[in-house]
Amino acid sequence: MRRESGAAPAALEEPAPVPAPAPLRTVTTASGLVADGVSAWFSGRLVIESVSLEMEASKVTALIGPSGCGKSTFLRILNRMHEVTPGAELAGRVLLDGEDIYGPEMRPTETRRRIAMVFQKPNPFPAMTVEDNVLSGLKFSGKRPRGKEKDDLVEEMLTRAGLFSEVKARLKTLGGELSGGQQQRLCIARALAVRPSVLLMDEPCSALDPSSTRRIEETMREIAEEVTVVVVTHNMQQAQRVSDYCALFLAGENAPGRIVEKGSTKDIFENPKDERTSDYVHGRFG
């Protein structure tokens, strides 16, 4: 089931050229994430079955597949957000640096701090200012940067999310007053501010214009150095541009979602082993 790590990187094609990233303070180190035989139920209905996937540290893994096949569900299992939904159950293990995040000694809050998430729909805190939104994750864990340290952090995170130039004069306005695309980038800045070792992104660009999309894609490449990125996308070009590895999810008529094929992005797009993969990535169904 598990792919050999090291096979793909050699053949890996460099993604679209990225402007030299500003030197970033490396505080975290990326962690590898492994899903091992993960299944999920909603109110007794099996929606994903025995999904195993290794998300290598410091790489970008893209999850692709048609609507409703369980990508978001899988992503939420990776940072213990699945259990928040009433009636949701799961099976299997998720290993973060070899440790099962569902183990009895693991606290969900700690896990979620290390595995940050950007949701499909933008959800900034409407009662907080733009700045407070960025700092919210730190505040929740009891840290309150002050003065210049705070300003620098806010600027760095907003710049990475490609939002700083647009909002630098509006840091004190409420998060809910930004446009939908700006809100999504604010959510990305907010997730990055806690300096997670894994970042899960659920269709982060579905509400964004091409230039913001490009900025987010650049950010994904930049932060991959220190953060493992898992991104769900419906955009095949985007998957090709940003990801090192790809996994295709499919669900049958009444069957739960499974991974049909996984491998290096290059293989999935240029040399798929499964016919369904080649159909999907060439837009012949789904």
Add this chain to the structure above:
Amino acid sequence: MSSTVVPAATETPRLGEGGPTPRALRRRSVRHFTATDALVLAGSLGASASLVWVVFYQLTFLAGAAGYVVCTLAVFLAIYYVANRHLFGRMAAADRVVAALATMAAAGVVTALALVVAWLVAHGYHLVSVTFLTRDQKGVLNTQPASAGGISHAIVGSLEEVGLATLIGAPAGVVTAVFLSEVGGRITGLVRTVVTAMSGLPPIVAGLFIYVVLITELHYGFRGFAGSLALAIMILPNVTRTTEEVLSVVHESLREASMALGAPAWRTVWSVVIPTARTGIVTALLLGIARVVGEAAPLIVTIFGSPAMNANPFSGPQEALPLFVFDYRSSSVAADIERAFSAGLVLVALVAVLFLLARIFSAMKPGTVGRLLRPSRHRRQEALS
């Protein structure tokens, strides 16, 4: 803005940039109430008024202004429908008749309230003065004219009783709402049922409960605080129900966002849910308070009432505005009844102020209240930015 220079002559004024003259951007009205519409409305009203007048007063010798108005409005709807149907078709006619009905219902409610207030003002305004608001009724005999004495003792009593009731009932109500909406568990259903039952509790029963427990069993004696407890029992379920409603409107995705950032549940409630719903919660509190300011029943058996100023709610009988109105209205002396009307007017004004505050808070953007409460910090932030 850009460095490319465009010859000014070839540049057409762009939308949203002001254009050559500001007047070029005239806002269009998108609601069309044409002269025809006005004519149809006026014609229907005139026709129905005249028709009913003829039938009512000339043919059948019915009488009474109220009957006339009701019949006119009914006939108006029929004529209005027929006229509109003739001119604009069935759909438009139905639409307008429903709109007219809704307008009439709204107007009816407003009229009813306006009449009550106007009646109260007409009977009570002449007594309201600085002396009336600053003196009490100590030593005032009911043979003296209404201008003798005042209601300061009742105002002070009401403010203290309601203030203390709020201090007890409001936090308990909000915390209960947080439990129902954010914590939950197996006993949620039971708690919600109890709260609902409590909100249906007759005010006099709340008063009697305190009376039996505190005054007859524990010999606590009549005092303002006993009234506060009875009022707190009434504030709690109202605040809980409204606050729970307000909290349930906070979008689930915000709670998820907070949890996904590693916030524990209490943090999510404290830093995300409550701030987001803050203006709504403040409104819920004000409405809950406004609801009990005018209650007399729970006070009759708990504060007892007193003609003299008693500023200490923890000792001895106290007065309250609604109790004052109740007592003096039942008097057989004309001067007392006059006093009751004026006190009623002051009470209504007090409630109106609370409702006004509620409206202002509910119209505010989220976060504004917090900034108002911490003006110094806000100003410092302004200065920095």
